[in-house]
Amino acid sequence: MKIVTICGAGIGSSGILKVNAERVLAKLDIEADVVAADIGSVRAVAEDAQVILTSAEFVDAIGPTFADVIVIVNHFDQQELAEKLERALG
Amino acid sequence: MTLPPLPDEAIVIGAAAADWRAAVRAAGAALTASGAAKPGYSDAMVRMIEEHGPYVVIAPGLALAHARPDDQVLDNGLAVVTLASPVSFGHPHNDPVSVVLGLAVESVGGHLESIADIANVFNDSTVIGALAAASTPDEVRSLMGVASTGEVA
Incomplete structure (x- = not known):
């Protein structure tokens, strides 16, 4: 499975989301490839992704996609990530 | 530890900022003071937002x-x-902001260990409040788990 995290530069918040998503997925025993990217490359990077993790600000810019778009409010809250990922993947 | 060092120049305690732009520029000025960025980096950070x-x-x-x-x-x-x-950044859930981190990276990809360390620090939800209340650079470094010179704290 492929999960893409999206932010403005592909560096800060998407990097935090990637790191914490990987930790949560390991705890949930789910295997996935998590890739951080910037909003400009979302179409190319997320083409084959099942899930896109991002902030509310980028939902419109991501546009139509086959992936589940999950909005994360607190990027450090692993419980929020776990609940939202489980709901999307379960 | 792979977080960049936090010299005194990179830490500003109790900055007076009238709005989010001033808060971001204070972080940019600290990155400039510590030698990580040129003054124009502040403008680039404001533009991103x-x-x-x-x-x-x-x-x-x-x-x-x-x-x-x-x-x-x-x-x-x-x-x-x-x-x-x-100050308010206009965020629907996470305002108001009392701590601003400024991050400068030389290349995409080479920084993910630092990002992982930032996650390690802030996955403890008490750290943001403790940082906001810190009164010395040493307190900030201790909360962030780094030394002033890049050695392990």
Whole structure:
């Protein structure tokens, strides 16, 4: 499975989301490839992704996609990530 | 530890910022003072937020300000600014912001260990409040788990 995290530069918040998503997925025993990217490359990077993790600000810019778009409010809250990922993947 | 060092120049305690732009510029000035970025990096960080919105407010009370790696970045660097009065970034859930991190990275990809360390620090939800209340650079370094010179604290 492929999960893409999206932010403005592909560096800060998407990097935090990637790191914490990987930790949560390991705890949930789910295997996935998590890739951080910037909003400009979302179409190319997320083409084959099942899930896109991002902030509310980028939902419109991501546009139509086959992936589940999950909005994360607190990027450090692993419980929020776990609940939202489980709901999307379960 | 792979977080960049936090010299005194990279830490500003109780900065007076009238709005989010001033708060971000305070972080940019700290990155410039510590030798991580040129003054123009502040403009680049402000532009990111003008362009994409307040998504840099990634947790309640905390903004992670940064721009892309470009010629304004001199070195990988981190700055910590605490605000005398919290400011609003216009975020629907995580306002007001009392701690601004400034991040400068030389290249995409080479920084993920630092990002993982930032996650390690802030996955403890008490750290943002403790940073906001810190009164000395040493306190900030201890909370962030780094030394002033890049050695392990």
